[in-house]
Amino acid sequence: MTPDWIGVDWGTSNMRAWAMSADNRALAHAASDKGMGSLSPDAFEDALIAVISPWLSDGTTTQIIACGMVGARQGWMEAHYSPTPTVPIAASMITPPTRDTRIAVHIVPGVCQASPADVMRGEETQIAGFIAHSSRDGIVCLPGTHSKWVEIVDGRIVSFYTDMTGELFSLLSTHSVLRHSVTTDGWADGAFAQGVSDGFAAANPLPYLFGLRASSLLTGLSPETAKARLSGLLIGGELASRQELWADTKVSLIGAPRLSGLYAQALAIVGGNAEVLDADMMTLAGLAAARAVLEDRI
Amino acid sequence: MTPDWIGVDWGTSNMRAWAMSADNRALAHAASDKGMGSLSPDAFEDALIAVISPWLSDGTTTQIIACGMVGARQGWMEAHYSPTPTVPIAASMITPPTRDTRIAVHIVPGVCQASPADVMRGEETQIAGFIAHSSRDGIVCLPGTHSKWVEIVDGRIVSFYTDMTGELFSLLSTHSVLRHSVTTDGWADGAFAQGVSDGFAAANPLPYLFGLRASSLLTGLSPETAKARLSGLLIGGELASRQELWADTKVSLIGAPRLSGLYAQALAIVGGNAEVLDADMMTLAGLAAARAVLEDRI
Numbered sequence: 001m002t003p004d005w006i007g008v009d010w011g012t013s014n015m016r017a018w019a020m021s022a023d024n025r026a027l028a029h030a031a032s033d034k035g036m037g038s039l040s041p042d043a044f045e046d047a048l049i050a051v052i053s054p055w056l057s058d059g060t061t062t063q064i065i066a067c068g069m070v071g072a073r074q075g076w077m078e079a080h081y082s083p084t085p086t087v088p089i090a091a092s093m094i095t096p097p098t099r100d101t102r103i104a105v106h107i108v109p110g111v112c113q114a115s116p117a118d119v120m121r122g123e124e125t126q127i128a129g130f131i132a133h134s135s136r137d138g139i140v141c142l143p144g145t146h147s148k149w150v151e152i153v154d155g156r157i158v159s160f161y162t163d164m165t166g167e168l169f170s171l172l173s174t175h176s177v178l179r180h181s182v183t184t185d186g187w188a189d190g191a192f193a194q195g196v197s198d199g200f201a202a203a204n205p206l207p208y209l210f211g212l213r214a215s216s217l218l219t220g221l222s223p224e225t226a227k228a229r230l231s232g233l234l235i236g237g238e239l240a241s242r243q244e245l246w247a248d249t250k251v252s253l254i255g256a257p258r259l260s261g262l263y264a265q266a267l268a269i270v271g272g273n274a275e276v277l278d279a280d281m282m283t284l285a286g287l288a289a290a291r292a293v294l295e296d297r298i
Numbered sequence: 299m300t301p302d303w304i305g306v307d308w309g310t311s312n313m314r315a316w317a318m319s320a321d322n323r324a325l326a327h328a329a330s331d332k333g334m335g336s337l338s339p340d341a342f343e344d345a346l347i348a349v350i351s352p353w354l355s356d357g358t359t360t361q362i363i364a365c366g367m368v369g370a371r372q373g374w375m376e377a378h379y380s381p382t383p384t385v386p387i388a389a390s391m392i393t394p395p396t397r398d399t400r401i402a403v404h405i406v407p408g409v410c411q412a413s414p415a416d417v418m419r420g421e422e423t424q425i426a427g428f429i430a431h432s433s434r435d436g437i438v439c440l441p442g443t444h445s446k447w448v449e450i451v452d453g454r455i456v457s458f459y460t461d462m463t464g465e466l467f468s469l470l471s472t473h474s475v476l477r478h479s480v481t482t483d484g485w486a487d488g489a490f491a492q493g494v495s496d497g498f499a500a501a502n503p504l505p506y507l508f509g510l511r512a513s514s515l516l517t518g519l520s521p522e523t524a525k526a527r528l529s530g531l532l533i534g535g536e537l538a539s540r541q542e543l544w545a546d547t548k549v550s551l552i553g554a555p556r557l558s559g560l561y562a563q564a565l566a567i568v569g570g571n572a573e574v575l576d577a578d579m580m581t582l583a584g585l586a587a588a589r590a591v592l593e594d595r596i
Contacts, residue, residue: 242505
C-alpha cells in the first residue's frame with residue numbers, strides 16, 4: 001500500500017497519521033503517544049518515521065501535511081500564525097529540514113487574532129474541513145481543553161474566542177479542594193442540566209463552585225452528581241459569555257464525541273441549536289484542503 | 299512565664315499558638331509547619347505539645363482554645379458546624395481526649411449554611427473578633443484561598459458565601475497553560491486595575507483568561523503584567539458576583555495584609571468602600587471571645 005500523501009495531526013500529548021489516496025480517502029491509520037510535549041525539536045523526525053515508515057518507499061518522496069502543536073514554538077519548527085481575517089489554511093506552510101529523503105514535511109500555520117488577543121493551532125485545519133464539507137458561513141464551536149468559538153464568513157475566519165473550560169474542569173476536579181467531592185467516574189444527567197441552567201443564568205459559574213464541596217460535606221452530595229454539576233456549571237457559564245455568537249444561528253460542534261454531545265445538550269437547555277460533526281472527518285477534510293493549498297503552491 | 303490560657307489557630311498547612319494572659323493579652327507566640335493536612339488524628343497532641351510545652355506547668359491544667367481545620371473531619375476530632383443564623387462561636391466546642399494532663403483542649407465549631415450550601419472553619423473566630431472589636435452589623439470579607447463574604451446582623455452570622463478565588467489564582471498561575479505566561483515575582487499596578495475593571499464589567503473573568511496566554515505569545519505580554527492582570531480579573535469577577543453585599547456599605551477586610559490591600563484597591567476601583575483590619579488581632583480577639591464562651595459553660 002503506497003499512499004499518495006500522508007496527513008498528520010500532531011498535538012501536545014499524541015500524534016495521529018493517515019495514509020491518504022490521491023482522491024483523499026484514508027487508506028490506513030496509525031498513532032503514537034509521542035506528542036509535542038514530550039519531544040525536543042530534533043526528535044520529531046524519528047518519531048514521525050517510526051509511525052509512517054510502512055507507508056514510505058525508497059526512491060519516492062512522500063508529502064506529509066502536519067497540523068497542530070507540532071508547529072508551536074516548542075514544537076518541531078515554528079509555523080507562524082496567520083492573522084484574522086484569514087482563510088483557515090494559509091499558504092505559508094513551513095518545511096522543517098529532514099534527513100530522510102523519503103519525506104517532505106509541511107506544517108500548517110495557526111491563526112491569531114489581535115483584539116481580543118487569541119491564538120489557535122490545529123483547529124484551523126478542522127475549520128478548513130468544515131468549510132470544505134458545508135460550504136457555508138456559520139459559527140463553529142470546538143469544545144476541548146481550550147474551547148474555540150469561531151465565526152466564519154465567506155470561507156474565512158473573521159473572529160474567534162477561546163475558553164479554558166476543559167482545562168478548568170480538569171484542574172478543579174483533580175487539583176482543587178473539589179477533588180474530594182468529584183469523582184472521575186459516573187455521571188448524573190439531571191445535575192448536569194441544573195448546572196448548565198445555573199451557570200448560564202448567573203453568566204458565571206465561579207460563585208457556585210465551593211457549594212459543591214459544602215454540599216458534599218453537609219448533605220452527602222454524591223461524587224458523580226458533583227462531577228456532572230461542575231461540568232454543567234462551567235459549560236453553562238461558557239455558553240452565557242458566548243451567547244452573542246450562537247443566539248441566532250445553528251452551532252456546528254467539532255470535538256470529542258462525548259464532549260460535543262454535552263455541548264449540544266447544554267445548548268438545547270439554554271435555547272440554542274447545534275449539530276454535532278465528526279471531528280476525525282473534519283480533520284481529514286482539513287488536511288486534504290491543506291494538501292490542495294500546497295499543490296497550488298508547488 | 300505562665301499563661302492563663304493558650305489560643306491556637308490550626309490551619310491546613312501550619313499552626314500558630316499564643317500564650318495569653320487572664321486579660322487576653324498575648325504574652326508569647328509560637329508556630330509550627332505541622333498543619334492539619336500533614337497530621338493523622340493521633341499526631342495532633344504531640345504536635346501541639348512540641349510547640350506549647352514551654353508554657354505548661356506540671357500540676358496545672360491549661361485551657362487550650364483551638365480554631366480552624368483542626369476541627370475538620372480529617373483533623374484531630376470533628377467539631378460539627380453551627381447552622382446559620384448563629385453567633386460566630388457556638389457553645390458546642392468539642393474536647394478531644396488527651397494523654398498529657400497539663401492540657402485541656404477545646405475546638406471551636408465551624409459554621410454552615412443550608413442554602414446556598416456553604417461552610418466555614420476558622421473564619422468564624424475572626425468574625426467573633428470583629429464583633430468584639432467593632433460591636434456593629436456589617437459585611438466582612440475574608441480574602442484567601444477560599445474567600446468568605448459574611449453578613450452580620452445583631453452579632454450573628456446570618457448568611458455567607460465562599461469564592462474559590464485564591465485557589466483558582468494559584469491553580470491557573472502554576473498548573474494551567476497560563477503558567478508559561480505568569481510569573482510568581484513582580485507586579486504591575488495598572489494591569490491589576492485594568493483586570494479588576496474588565497472582570498467586574500463582564501461579571502465573569504473566565505472569557506479573558508486565555509487572552510493572557512495569547513498576548514504573551516503575540517505581543518510579549520510581560521509575566522508580571524500577566525500575573526497582576528490575572529489577579530485583577532479574578533478579584534473583579536468576585537466583586538461583581540458579590541455586589542449586592544457591598545454596594546451600600548463599608549466592607550471590613552480581614553486577611554493577609556497584601557491580599558486585603560488588593561481587595562481594598564479593587565473595591566475602590568469599582569465604587570466600593572473598605573477598611574482593612576488586622577487579621578491577627580481579629581484572630582486573638584476571636585479566640586478570647588471563644589475563651590469567654592467556654593468559661594460561661596464550665
